[in-house]
Amino acid sequence: MADPHDQVTITPYRDGPLLVRGPFRLQDMQGRVIDVERETVALCRCGRSRVRPFCDGSHKLTRFRAPSAAERGREPDSG
Ligand code: FES
Structure with a gap:
């Protein structure tokens, strides 16, 4: 079984963001890396963040x- 510390875990917080923990790479649709200085980030899912x-x-x-x-x-959207 894989070590959970080696995996990315995404947790939808109730009434809040998606918490992403683990070794991940964040990039835009063109493949440009979005700098993240932490191992855990909160991604907006409400659409209102500035x-x-x-x-x-x-x-x-x-x-x-x-x-x-x-x-x-x-059914989930495929993007
Ligand atoms: S989920 Fe926090 S600002 Fe959108």
Whole structure:
């Protein structure tokens, strides 16, 4: 079994960002690396952050609501 410290773990926080932990590379659609100075980052999923793709806490002001668990009843988008 793989060591969990060698894997990227993405955790959707209830009413908040996607927390990404582990050895990851963040890049834009053109493949340009987005500098990240931490091993854990919070990615915005509410769309209201002023520092996207990172969370800046704006989800609290906009009362963004989303569960931590996967929502059912809809096929995931492929992008
Ligand atoms: S999830 Fe935090 S600002 Fe969007």
